[in-house]
Amino acid sequence: MSRKLLLANDHVEGIRRLDVYRKHGGYNALEKALKTMTPEQIVEEVKASGLRGRGGAGFPTGMKWSFLAKPEGVARYLVCNADESEPGTFKDRYLMERIPHALIEGMIASSFALGARTSYIYIRGEYFYVANILEEAIAEAYEAGLLGKNILNSGFDHDCYVQVGAGAYICGEETALLESLEGKRGNPRIKPPFPAIAGLYGCPTVVNNVETIAAVVPIIQMTGAEYAKIGVGKSTGTKLISASGHINKPGVYEIELGVPVEEFIYSDAYCGGIRNGKQLKAVVAGGSSVPILPAHLILKTASGEPRLMTYESLSDGGFATGTMLGSGGFIVMDEDTSIVKNLWNFSRFYHHESCGQCSPCREGTGWMEKILHNIVEGHGTPEDVELLWDIQGKIEGKTICPLGDAAAWPVASAIRHFKDEFMQYVTRPQSIKDVKHYYRVHQLAEA
Amino acid sequence: MAKVTIDGITIDVPDGTTILNAARMIGGEIVPPAMCYYSKLKTSGGYCRTCIVKVTKGSEKDPRPMPKPVASCRTTVMDGMEVQNITSPDLLEARAGVVEFLLLNHPLDCPVCDQAGECHLQDLAYNNGKAETRYAFPRREFERRDIGNNVQLHMNRCILCYRCVKVADQLTDGRVHGVINRGEVAEISTYIDNVIENEMSGNVIDVCPVGALTDKTFRFKSRVWYTKPVDAHRDCDKCCGKVRLWYKGEEVLRVTARKDQYGEVEDWICNTCRFDKKETSQWTIEGPSKISRDSVISANHYESLQSLRKATKEQLANALPHGEKVQAGQGALNPNNQKQ
Numbered sequence: 001m002s003r004k005l006l007l008a009n010d011h012v013e014g015i016r017r018l019d020v021y022r023k024h025g026g027y028n029a030l031e032k033a034l035k036t037m038t039p040e041q042i043v044e045e046v047k048a049s050g051l052r053g054r055g056g057a058g059f060p061t062g063m064k065w066s067f068l069a070k071p072e073g074v075a076r077y078l079v080c081n082a083d084e085s086e087p088g089t090f091k092d093r094y095l096m097e098r099i100p101h102a103l104i105e106g107m108i109a110s111s112f113a114l115g116a117r118t119s120y121i122y123i124r125g126e127y128f129y130v131a132n133i134l135e136e137a138i139a140e141a142y143e144a145g146l147l148g149k150n151i152l153n154s155g156f157d158h159d160c161y162v163q164v165g166a167g168a169y170i171c172g173e174e175t176a177l178l179e180s181l182e183g184k185r186g187n188p189r190i191k192p193p194f195p196a197i198a199g200l201y202g203c204p205t206v207v208n209n210v211e212t213i214a215a216v217v218p219i220i221q222m223t224g225a226e227y228a229k230i231g232v233g234k235s236t237g238t239k240l241i242s243a244s245g246h247i248n249k250p251g252v253y254e255i256e257l258g259v260p261v262e263e264f265i266y267s268d269a270y271c272g273g274i275r276n277g278k279q280l281k282a283v284v285a286g287g288s289s290v291p292i293l294p295a296h297l298i299l300k301t302a303s304g305e306p307r308l309m310t311y312e313s314l315s316d317g318g319f320a321t322g323t324m325l326g327s328g329g330f331i332v333m334d335e336d337t338s339i340v341k342n343l344w345n346f347s348r349f350y351h352h353e354s355c356g357q358c359s360p361c362r363e364g365t366g367w368m369e370k371i372l373h374n375i376v377e378g379h380g381t382p383e384d385v386e387l388l389w390d391i392q393g394k395i396e397g398k399t400i401c402p403l404g405d406a407a408a409w410p411v412a413s414a415i416r417h418f419k420d421e422f423m424q425y426v427t428r429p430q431s432i433k434d435v436k437h438y439y440r441v442h443q444l445a446e447a
Numbered sequence: 448m449a450k451v452t453i454d455g456i457t458i459d460v461p462d463g464t465t466i467l468n469a470a471r472m473i474g475g476e477i478v479p480p481a482m483c484y485y486s487k488l489k490t491s492g493g494y495c496r497t498c499i500v501k502v503t504k505g506s507e508k509d510p511r512p513m514p515k516p517v518a519s520c521r522t523t524v525m526d527g528m529e530v531q532n533i534t535s536p537d538l539l540e541a542r543a544g545v546v547e548f549l550l551l552n553h554p555l556d557c558p559v560c561d562q563a564g565e566c567h568l569q570d571l572a573y574n575n576g577k578a579e580t581r582y583a584f585p586r587r588e589f590e591r592r593d594i595g596n597n598v599q600l601h602m603n604r605c606i607l608c609y610r611c612v613k614v615a616d617q618l619t620d621g622r623v624h625g626v627i628n629r630g631e632v633a634e635i636s637t638y639i640d641n642v643i644e645n646e647m648s649g650n651v652i653d654v655c656p657v658g659a660l661t662d663k664t665f666r667f668k669s670r671v672w673y674t675k676p677v678d679a680h681r682d683c684d685k686c687c688g689k690v691r692l693w694y695k696g697e698e699v700l701r702v703t704a705r706k707d708q709y710g711e712v713e714d715w716i717c718n719t720c721r722f723d724k725k726e727t728s729q730w731t732i733e734g735p736s737k738i739s740r741d742s743v744i745s746a747n748h749y750e751s752l753q754s755l756r757k758a759t760k761e762q763l764a765n766a767l768p769h770g771e772k773v774q775a776g777q778g779a780l781n782p783n784n785q786k787q
Contacts, residue, residue: 168629185626190493190521356607356626356633358494363548366631370584387581394544397515398496 002256002269003230005218005238006211010098016133018140021101027146029220033109034154037220042113046216048224050236055081055172055209056287056327058311061216067196068114069204077205078116079181080107080213082123082130083165083172086287087349088329091240092210094252096123096130100137104160106213108146109220111158114206119160122177125167134162169353173401174207175199176355187357188401209327211240232258235310239325241270245332248272261285261307261314262299265332278334282417285314286326288346289406291413292339293323319413339418340425343410344372350407361404364395368411375422378429385422389415449526453477453500454534466519466530467498471709477532478709480542480571482549482656483608484520486711491613492520495606496545497571501538504529516541539575546576552587552631553657554603561599562658564671564743567710568606589634594624595642597649597722598660602634605659611635611651618715619645635659646685649721653704653712664722665693665701672744674700676736681729685717691736692727699725708739 004010014020021027033042047062068076080103084092096103103121111119123131138160141147149157163181165171171180175189178200199205215237219227228236235257244250247265249272255264264270265280274280283298284290300306302321307313314325333342351369356362368391374380388411396408415422448459451469454477460469468486470478479500484492492498498520502513507527516538519530531538550572557563589602607626612635615622623645624637637643643651651660674693681688693701702721704712724730738745 170629190518352630354630356628356630358496359545359548359606360496362607362631362633363551367548367551367582367584394541394548398499398541398545400493400518 002238002254002259004254005227005230006095006102006214006240007099007252007254015099016097016101016137018101018137018144021099025221026101027105029217030105030109030146031152033112033220034152034156039113039115042109042216042220045219045224046113049219049227050224050231050234051212051215051219051227052235052311053209054211054215054239054328056086056289056324058325061208061212064196064208065114065206067194068206069197070115071204075118075201075203076114076116077200077203078107078111078114078119078213079174079178079200079205079207080119080121080210081172081174081177081207082121082127082210083177084127084210084327085124085169085172085353086289086327086329087346088242088244088284088331089287089327090242090244091252091328093127093130094242095210095214095240096127097133100133101141102214102217103134103210104137104141104147106216107160108141108151108158110206110208110213110216111160112156113216116206117157117159119158120181120200121160121162122165122171122181123162124165124171128164131162131164138162168355169349170355170401170403173403176401177207178205187355188403190400230256232308232310233312235312235325239309239328241309241328241330243271243330243332245330246275246278246334246337247332248275255309257308257310259309261309264309264330265299271330271332274332274334276334278336280332281335281337282333282339284323284329284331284333284410286324287329288331288349289402289409290324290326291319291322291409292343292417293321293413294417297321297417298323319409320416323413339414339421340372341376343414344369344376346410347372347407350403354403354407358398358400358404360395360398361407364391364404365407367391368395368407372411375425378425380422380426380429382423382426385415385419385426449524449528451524451526451528451530453530454532460524462523464524466500466502466517466522466524466528467492469524470519470530470532479519479532480567480575481520481709482567482571482606483610485610485613485654486709487715488610488613488617488654491608491610493518494609495549497542497549497575499538499542499545501531501535502528503531542575543577546572547580549606550576550580551582552603553606554586554588556604559667560601560604560658561661561666561671562604562655565710566658567656587631589632592636592640593642594637595644595648597663597718598643598652599663599666600635601659601661602636603659604657605635606657607633607635608656610654610656611660614650614654615643615645615648618647618650621645646718647715649718650704650712650715652721653706656710662701662703662721664725668700669695674744676738676744678705678733678736679730680733681720681724681731683717683720686720687714687716688720689714690716690720690730692730692732697727699727701725705736 009015009024043065051061052058107119168186170176171186173188176186180186195205230237238254239257241253253270266273280295282292282294284292301316311325315322347369351365354361354365371384392408392411395404449462450459453470456473458473479498481498482495499516500519501516504510506525594600612625623641626633627636652662674695677692679692690702691705692699704716
């Protein structure tokens, strides 16, 4: 069983409330930070911890913090990205819902480190009840003197606000989030300038994921060096994984980075194996936008090494045979899953969520979805599969923000690893209409 | 100053220049096409992705190539940067892909579109696109919206370049139109059937690269290549008063701002000049406008040129050296003048 840092007190009754949270060591880290450390020391601790952004990109947090411009007389902001919209990811919701003070403590400590007087938690519209939980927790914190003026007599003033979005995936992209937070249309900005130079209201801003900010608390408590001892190589610390799909025990698991994927799927401490004793077919390891991998490649890398739950191991082999840890949305598919139908579902999502700002994504996502719908309905042709491959290549890397890539990667990886299944759909459309017949044919083909 | 090399041609440009503007300083074939960037509008560009280029060397300090193609209109040059545009076949393929995306849902109603002949999308598709479409689905259609008496909106033709939004933001007070909805169904519209009435609002027609925003007073009057552009000016207290009149015979069919070689206006004009002053007597004529010989607008004037060329080849060779701009609508070369 892995060591738990974020969800250690998850089981405690009433941990959502401030008094219970404090009784279990809550806000000790904040006290330590405010009373015994300087902002620079905290940034150094975070750097030493090797903490990497938990939102998906995995960028080193300490480095991101040190990029923050600090001009005299200009406000700085910390913004928490709680717009968790990646299909298959629900770890932030779980954390905020269960232990809201973990995030708020992290917000205050991080703001102290960055010199931010004001911070915002931008939460997606669908999480309105979580926003209420956060609001309650913030009110408790104000009452206890943990927010507001002169926090814990340290002379540090801080205000934290919750802003609810309107339910757009694109607002999880940090610059679109800032636009939305400013009250504008949630379109990603063209970079540079990066938020660290000109972010919210044109001021230097750090945007971090919920889990990243919450992880600052144990880092302060146990020191960065200790935190860095957990994990493998450059993947340090613990990570929340949202496990879903055809597994016996779906849910949020806190793992030490470095757990083998095989153990994560089959061990009773985690997913508990595939549901109904079926075979594993494929895994989307980090939320819907990362490449899907077939069973043999997710359990072992192309070179035969066992694959571990780390940033490096999962991306071993590039996109040809690897994937990404992403946001930790671990979607498991059993042998009965249709990869083509699943891909159509993903494409439908990206089509719906494209902001429409730049042409490849606006037009391409819709095109791919329509072709996939045709294929799923049995009207596809082998040329359609070639066309899909071509379209995804023309979207990837040509767009303003990573949504274009996120729409292109699943298509590319599904065709790369499951071309047979696409060909089945387009060459024998009758067989897929009769599902039983389809599986018979499939089994025959495999035998 | 920064030294940048684009397609093997090196130039020194001031710091902070974008790759696109550096390419424009060099000029010629290597200038990337731009559908949404507009040098006169702040924060424009970055949306259409037609101006993408490949950066093969980031700078002298950090020579790593950039991993993805970048939008040249929004990427500033670094000292020692090396850029590939027309010398990279991959990039041209990627650009052809962008053109395909732009045309994907475009209605291709050029035969009935007032913009035909001066449409940047036509030029772009002709220069960078492919002859056939691979899109086998119905093209999207928008509900027709009336945005006032002066400007005709055809949302089906729009490529969402955001130029008209930026004109409204930067030239007028109180923008009443913008982009509503998201993704594929995002559209330029006024909020709850509002009307665009601002005195400078007619400029959205000039900045629109396609036929999405056209002049209602010119609607279906003539194909642009049958009209003769003439530069003129008047004293105007609202704008510079420097315009281009488009004649058919004696009649002024429309008034636009003057445009440079990249199709960008030289100076904004007001709605009074654009829509209300359509008599020759209201203007001081400066002379025929210069139109690029590549433009279809000049093509009509060449019909007579072709026959003339046969007759007096030498004379013309002197008068019109290859590559120089033709003064269209001048003297005997103009069919309108011949008829008279």
